[in-house]
Amino acid sequence: xxxxxxxxxxxxxxxxxxxxxxxxxxxxxxxxxxxxxxxxxxxxxxxxxxxxxxxxxxxxxxxxxxxxxxxxxxxxxxxxxxxxxxxxxxxxxxxxxxxxxxxxxxxxxxxxxxxxxxxxxxxxxxxxxxxxxxxxxxxxxxxxxxxxxxxxxxxxxxxxxxxxxxxxxxxxxxxxxxxxxxxxxxxxxxxxxxxxxxxxxxxxxxxxxxxxxxxxxxxxxxxxxxxxxxxxxxxxxxxxxxxxxxxxxxxxxxxxxxxxxxxxxxxxxxxxxxxxxxxxxxxxxxxxxxxxxxxxxxxxxxxxxxxxxxxxxxxxxxxxxxxxxxxxxxxxxxxxxxxxxxxxxxxxxxxxxxxxxxxxxxxxxxxxxxxxxxxxxxxxxxxxxxxxxxxxxxxxxxxxxxxxxxxxxxxxxxxxxxxxxxxxxxxxxxxxxxxxxxxxxxxx
Numbered sequence: 123x124x125x126x127x128x129x130x131x132x133x134x135x136x137x138x139x140x141x142x143x144x145x146x147x148x149x150x151x152x153x154x155x156x157x158x159x160x161x162x163x164x165x166x167x168x169x170x171x172x173x174x175x176x177x178x179x180x181x182x183x184x185x186x187x188x189x190x191x192x193x194x195x196x197x198x199x200x201x202x203x204x205x206x207x208x209x210x211x212x213x214x215x216x217x218x219x220x221x222x223x224x225x226x227x228x229x230x231x232x233x234x235x236x237x238x239x240x241x242x243x244x245x246x247x248x249x250x251x252x253x254x255x256x257x258x259x260x261x262x263x264x265x266x267x268x269x270x271x272x273x274x275x276x277x278x279x280x281x282x283x284x285x286x287x288x289x290x291x292x293x294x295x296x297x298x299x300x301x302x303x304x305x306x307x308x309x310x311x312x313x314x315x316x317x318x319x320x321x322x323x324x325x326x327x328x329x330x331x332x333x334x335x336x337x338x339x340x341x342x343x344x345x346x347x348x349x350x351x352x353x354x355x356x357x358x359x360x361x362x363x364x365x366x367x368x369x370x371x372x373x374x375x376x377x378x379x380x381x382x383x384x385x386x387x388x389x390x391x392x393x394x395x396x397x398x399x400x401x402x403x404x405x406x407x408x409x410x411x412x413x414x415x416x417x418x419x420x421x422x423x424x425x426x427x428x429x430x431x432x433x434x435x436x437x438x439x440x441x442x443x444x445x446x447x448x449x450x451x452x453x454x455x456x457x458x459x460x461x462x463x464x465x466x467x468x469x470x471x472x473x474x475x476x477x478x479x480x481x482x483x484x485x486x487x488x489x490x491x492x493x494x495x496x497x498x499x500x501x502x503x504x505x506x507x508x509x510x511x512x513x514x515x516x517x518x519x520x521x522x523x524x525x526x527x528x529x530x531x532x533x534x535x536x537x538x539x540x541x542x543x544x545x546x547x548x549x550x551x552x553x554x555x556x557x558x559x560x561x562x563x564x565x566x
Contacts, residue, residue, distance in 0.1 A: 375436065
């Protein structure tokens with residue numbers, strides 16, 4: 123974007139600016155400023171501890187990570203992220219900010235800084251990673267009681283979706299007004315949405331993004347989630363990015379396609395003759411070795427592990443295969459220039475900055491260590507032994523003890539992120555579930 127922020131504000135008749143940063147959960151935090159104050163200030167200041175909020179608004183003891191005085195950080199607007207907010211009643215813009223220390227260095231706890239840190243590893247080798255996320259989500263009927271199960275919404279037929287309608291055009295058309303407005307909002311918001319399909323679950327949809335720069339794609343996913351939720355509210359329904367919102371339905375994933383381009387624009391996963399390169403296999407092996415060790419970034423909540431269950435269309439393994447959707451790591455059929463790897467493990471509940479950083483870090487480390495993958499699987503992996511941790515508590519422990527990822531992400535970030543996840547897990551463990559009341563109240 124070659125225009126200045128002031129030019130963009132003037133041309134779009136902007137009255138207010140939403141100044142946002144993504145915290146560790148991927149929630150947008152920040153301030154809403156009138157245009158004059160935004161332009162005169164040139165920056166935003168927030169306590170560094172804002173980055174440490176759990177999904178339910180708590181914070182771990184933040185002294186070890188931000189200092190005992192909880193100082194401010196400087197949040198600088200990234201002009202490339204300027205977008206008009208399409209659903210606002212008056213002209214409003216949103217701008218994602220970078221979190222900086224007072225000396226101008228990145229704040230180690232910032233998810234956007236963590237992704238930049240991983241991208242820089244590739245840059246130093248003359249490489250450019252390319253990603254393309256696929257995002258699944260559910261449309262559900264509005265409900266106010268969190269103790270009641272979610273239900274599919276009622277569409278134009280006046281009936282909720284009763285069965286699974288994978289790839290059904292009619293099922294998508296049942297919510298035409300919602301998708302028409304969502305498409306318009308995505309265009310105004312410059313989100314680069316490519317494809318819409320109905321997924322396997324009742325009311326479950328999938329959106330694909332055009333491939334591109336990892337940071338730009340993370341920004342787009344970050345903004346897309348909010349766009350979907352806002353659009354759904356305007357149509358009297360909810361949109362949820364929970365990994366497993368309904369007991370009897372499949373979960374929702376954020377599959378990440380990834381490849382790496384060299385300085386000449388060549389895909390390093392392919393040799394000059396079109397065959398797969400050593401780096402391609404090293405990259406896959408890196409995913410096989412390290413995906414289980416960074417699972418809190420791919421499955422960040424207790425609910426995330428309900429999706430990663432046998433026979434629920436989600437992988438419980440890190441086997442790999444060509445066009446094999448039963449594997450956690452799939453290699454789609456393509457020509458040599460488009461050779462890529464699809465990580466099918468992440469749920470859609472992830473922080474997109476951290477999930478993209480984690481998958482790129484795993485592949486990068488595989489290349490650094492020159493790891494060798496297992497043989498490509500040509501049969502189903504559904505009945506194979508699990509490779510992934512079954513619970514968030516186990517996943518946190520694996521990440522905390524993974525030294526290579528401490529080096530790639532920074533030890534301060536890993537320790538702080540694990541502290542946030544441990545606090546969320548501890549809070550969840552205090553909840554008495556309906557199952558416990560139903561089966562234990564009068565029977566034990």
